[in-house]
Amino acid sequence: MNKKIVLRDDEIPRQWFNIIPDLPGGLAPPLDPETKEPIGPEKLAAVFPMGLLEQEMSPHRYIDIPDEVLDLLMIWRPTPLVRATNLEAALKTKAKIYFKNEGVSPVGSHKPNSAVAQAYYNKREGVKRLTTETGAGQWGSALSLATNKFGLQCVVYMVKISFEQKPYRKSIMQTYGARVVPSPSLETNTGRMMLDKLGDTPGSLGIAISEALEDAATHDDTKYALGSVLNHVVHHQTIIGLEAKKQMAMTGDFPDVIVGCCGGGSNFAGLAVPFVPDHLDGKTIRFVGAEPASCPTMTGGTLAYDFGDTAQTTPLLYMYTLGHDFIPPGIHAGGLRYHGMSPIVSALVRDKIVDPMQLPQTECFAAGVMFAKTEGIIPAPETCHAIAGVIREATREPEKPQTILFNFSGHGLIDMASYDKYYAGELFDYEYPAEAIAKSIAGLPSV
Amino acid sequence: MNKKIVLRDDEIPRQWFNIIPDLPGGLAPPLDPETKEPIGPEKLAAVFPMGLLEQEMSPHRYIDIPDEVLDLLMIWRPTPLVRATNLEAALKTKAKIYFKNEGVSPVGSHKPNSAVAQAYYNKREGVKRLTTETGAGQWGSALSLATNKFGLQCVVYMVKISFEQKPYRKSIMQTYGARVVPSPSLETNTGRMMLDKLGDTPGSLGIAISEALEDAATHDDTKYALGSVLNHVVHHQTIIGLEAKKQMAMTGDFPDVIVGCCGGGSNFAGLAVPFVPDHLDGKTIRFVGAEPASCPTMTGGTLAYDFGDTAQTTPLLYMYTLGHDFIPPGIHAGGLRYHGMSPIVSALVRDKIVDPMQLPQTECFAAGVMFAKTEGIIPAPETCHAIAGVIREATREPEKPQTILFNFSGHGLIDMASYDKYYAGELFDYEYPAEAIAKSIAGLPSV
Numbered sequence: 078m079n080k081k082i083v084l085r086d087d088e089i090p091r092q093w094f095n096i097i098p099d100l101p102g103g104l105a106p107p108l109d110p111e112t113k114e115p116i117g118p119e120k121l122a123a124v125f126p127m128g129l130l131e132q133e134m135s136p137h138r139y140i141d142i143p144d145e146v147l148d149l150l151m152i153w154r155p156t157p158l159v160r161a162t163n164l165e166a167a168l169k170t171k172a173k174i175y176f177k178n179e180g181v182s183p184v185g186s187h188k189p190n191s192a193v194a195q196a197y198y199n200k201r202e203g204v205k206r207l208t209t210e211t212g213a214g215q216w217g218s219a220l221s222l223a224t225n226k227f228g229l230q231c232v233v234y235m236v237k238i239s240f241e242q243k244p245y246r247k248s249i250m251q252t253y254g255a256r257v258v259p260s261p262s263l264e265t266n267t268g269r270m271m272l273d274k275l276g277d278t279p280g281s282l283g284i285a286i287s288e289a290l291e292d293a294a295t296h297d298d299t300k301y302a303l304g305s306v307l308n309h310v311v312h313h314q315t316i317i318g319l320e321a322k323k324q325m326a327m328t329g330d331f332p333d334v335i336v337g338c339c340g341g342g343s344n345f346a347g348l349a350v351p352f353v354p355d356h357l358d359g360k361t362i363r364f365v366g367a368e369p370a371s372c373p374t375m376t377g378g379t380l381a382y383d384f385g386d387t388a389q390t391t392p393l394l395y396m397y398t399l400g401h402d403f404i405p406p407g408i409h410a411g412g413l414r415y416h417g418m419s420p421i422v423s424a425l426v427r428d429k430i431v432d433p434m435q436l437p438q439t440e441c442f443a444a445g446v447m448f449a450k451t452e453g454i455i456p457a458p459e460t461c462h463a464i465a466g467v468i469r470e471a472t473r474e475p476e477k478p479q480t481i482l483f484n485f486s487g488h489g490l491i492d493m494a495s496y497d498k499y500y501a502g503e504l505f506d507y508e509y510p511a512e513a514i515a516k517s518i519a520g521l522p523s524v
Numbered sequence: 525m526n527k528k529i530v531l532r533d534d535e536i537p538r539q540w541f542n543i544i545p546d547l548p549g550g551l552a553p554p555l556d557p558e559t560k561e562p563i564g565p566e567k568l569a570a571v572f573p574m575g576l577l578e579q580e581m582s583p584h585r586y587i588d589i590p591d592e593v594l595d596l597l598m599i600w601r602p603t604p605l606v607r608a609t610n611l612e613a614a615l616k617t618k619a620k621i622y623f624k625n626e627g628v629s630p631v632g633s634h635k636p637n638s639a640v641a642q643a644y645y646n647k648r649e650g651v652k653r654l655t656t657e658t659g660a661g662q663w664g665s666a667l668s669l670a671t672n673k674f675g676l677q678c679v680v681y682m683v684k685i686s687f688e689q690k691p692y693r694k695s696i697m698q699t700y701g702a703r704v705v706p707s708p709s710l711e712t713n714t715g716r717m718m719l720d721k722l723g724d725t726p727g728s729l730g731i732a733i734s735e736a737l738e739d740a741a742t743h744d745d746t747k748y749a750l751g752s753v754l755n756h757v758v759h760h761q762t763i764i765g766l767e768a769k770k771q772m773a774m775t776g777d778f779p780d781v782i783v784g785c786c787g788g789g790s791n792f793a794g795l796a797v798p799f800v801p802d803h804l805d806g807k808t809i810r811f812v813g814a815e816p817a818s819c820p821t822m823t824g825g826t827l828a829y830d831f832g833d834t835a836q837t838t839p840l841l842y843m844y845t846l847g848h849d850f851i852p853p854g855i856h857a858g859g860l861r862y863h864g865m866s867p868i869v870s871a872l873v874r875d876k877i878v879d880p881m882q883l884p885q886t887e888c889f890a891a892g893v894m895f896a897k898t899e900g901i902i903p904a905p906e907t908c909h910a911i912a913g914v915i916r917e918a919t920r921e922p923e924k925p926q927t928i929l930f931n932f933s934g935h936g937l938i939d940m941a942s943y944d945k946y947y948a949g950e951l952f953d954y955e956y957p958a959e960a961i962a963k964s965i966a967g968l969p970s971v
Binding site: 148185225248450496 | 532599610630673699896897900
């Protein structure tokens with residue numbers, strides 16, 4: 078029985094896919110928050126290298142992957158596509174379920190797909206130092222891995238509560254040579270202001286983004302890296318879907334349903350968007366973006382221009398958002414606690430191509446345990462959301478012969494504390510935060 | 525650049541290799557501790573299934589791998605062989621360095637190679653429940669994964685200090701449905717006796733083995749599983765070396781040096797022994813078994829009959845041993861803290877085929893950090909010993925063109941607490957425990 082479909086190294090995709098030219102309704106440009114006019118690359122060049130800004134705004138459907146990037150990606154890529162036959166049997170479904178296993182990267186998630194590319198373009202343009210933020214630590218680990226390989230310094234502003242509660246992730250970043258700073262810190266004006274204002278605060282992703290941006294903007298040799306949301310990050314992640322297309326072709330099956338979990342949107346989009354042209358060409362595919370009920374950006378938010386961070390320092394992005402002031406409850410899938418959504422994914426939701434699905438966290442952990450017991454691999458809490466979505470899809474009409482493909486975005490070996498809480502009955506499903514969302518959305522910037 | 529050499533699923537070895545018929549000096553049989561006569565399978569059948577005992581004593585060079593076992597192994601196998609070009613460059617060595625990446629299994633180590641086979645043979649013979657011990661938790665995780673797949677119950681006696689200090693491993697086992705019992709426990713006579721005698725003790729592997737054995741011996745439907753040392757475990761692990769031989773052939777290189785870390789010996793032997801016949805046929809290969817200076821079984825112990833556990837309940841095995849009373853210092857490579865050594869590896873040391881090498885732990889962690897920074901993958905503390913050995917081999921005569929192959933037995937993502945201690949300067953190298961070894965060896969059973 079051939080459960081696992083593997084590509085040879087020489088079958089790895091050599092170009093990233095850019096869905097923007099194919100978006101039926103187009104993509105609204107990012108705006109300068111001061112002028113409310115479309116922002117030009119020159120203004121963004123203070124914090125991003127031109128190579129990435131060109132990709133961010135590229136009109137081309139395909140972008141060549143540099144050899145130096147491919148060399149590093151091939152440490153773990155191409156990743157396996159696996160038929161989840163045991164999960165299918167346990168669910169008593171006629172659906173075929175396939176997953177793309179992105180957990181095989183050295184840091185256990187899909188994040189290095191973009192981190193390697195971002196480090197490369199910064200290095201190529203003479204940048205010496207990269208700053209970023211990290212919540213749970215997946216993105217920070219990935220960027221630390223990548224910057225180390227290209228000889229760049231890396232400073233990671235890590236949300237203070239994670240810094241204290243997730244020491245393993247911090248140590249992983251340090252092992253790759255990164256400096257990890259608990260945020261808010263004394264190293265930036267934003268950090269000092271927040272410490273003055275809030276005292277002993279657990280920190281937030283919004284503050285950490287502002288600190289990382291300020292650090293980059295105030296150091297000549299330094300730029301900033303973001304692990305999701307932006308177009309170029311989505312492009313880099315399409316290597317997942319491009320590989321999956323080749324692998325699905327080897328099975329003789331074609332996906333009727335594609336599922337991924339959505340925080341900023343990049344792992345879901347990375348798998349899904351290479352299949353969007355097939356859908357537009359007439360192959361019916363249901364694209365399901367699984368998001369937490371407690372941070373329901375696509376299902377409970379609104380499509381509007383908003384800041385990417387709490388301190389309102391980023392350009393305005395046109396996206397589904399819960400408002401930049403929205404503070405999600407402390408659910409255990411830290412990677413999904415973001416108020417916004419990638420503009421590309423947002424456009425696909427608007428165009429009725431992507432169907433968002435809202436999931437409570439206990440259902441997700443139950444799905445994750447079922448997956449571990451059937452397929453043998455323990456999923457990250459974020460990935461559990463995708464699996465819960467798959468289970469809903471596969472069991473709604475169990476007799477329906479259909480093919481479901483999902484992104485196994487990362488393993489959960491470093492997230493076992495969350496499983497412990499689940500086993501101990503200490504995890505619960507938050508009430509839908511209707512009031513907080515309404516209040517936060519009322520504070521959206523006027524455009 | 526093709527750093528990674530991958531086999532297709534259909535190239536996976538379909539037989540395990542048994543080195544025993546090729547051992548120049550043969551293998552001394554295990555003895556009944558009461559009669560001091562060779563022990564027969566009927567006496568061992570109380571705790572092991574006949575399928576494994578047949579393998580333990582098999583005269584055949586090859587043993588078929590059942591399809592049910594192969595199906596599960598193929599969740600992550602064949603594993604990649606990787607050329608460590610960046611490590612080579614950092615070491616300024618002309619040596620080519622290859623590693624077999626066993627860290628890609630769902631629990632992050634080579635351990636499931638045997639766990640899956642052991643669970644299968646127990647299941648086939650109607651066993652309902654398996655017991656085992658675990659120190660650091662790698663073996664317990666692997667057996668939990670395997671028993672779950674075959675629908676067996678699993679009880680893991682986990683050394684109490686690890687149970688408390690390594691909660692992630694415990695949660696992994698629970699996720700796979702195992703019951704994890706801190707040892708010493710109230711569930712066995714040995715456990716109760718030890719609690720009476722020692723009070724609030726951190727426990728030891730020796731006690732945990734005794735508890736797991738007693739549990740198996742006193743329950744009809746229950747047998748016992750061991751994660752290293754025994755012949756059948758070594759056989760199961762040869763799939764590593766058999767794959768590596770095929771992969772090395774694809775590179776056009778052949779190993780001059782083969783390195784692995786040695787606790788009970790199974791990961792080292794798994795890689796090494798399929799190459800031993802080549803060595804005996806005239807290809808000079810240096811086999812290096814890397815062991816901790818603080819638990820120097822092969823370099824500081826003696827070759828003698830000894831018990832596998834502290835409570836003297838196992839058969840007597842002819843092996844290098846520090847004496848069953850030896851308590852190794854609490855080094856951070858828990859998987860290497862064992863007083864004995866696989867009889868197969870011991871015979872290879874006796875026959876001057878394997879060269880043991882003693883390594884202090886700080887040198888090993890430094891090697892691990894160097895590997896993480898060059899090759900991108902963070903090694904487990906045990907694996908760091910192999911890497912430190914490789915670095916010594918590759919830099920002794922850096923101009924020498926030679927090929928070094930080592931076993932990357934597991935990743936360190938769940939062991940970051942040890943790295944933290946290393947970074948904090950809290951790890952030191954223990955003095956060679958000469959007095960403790962002498963005292964313990966004086967207590968060896970007379971045969």
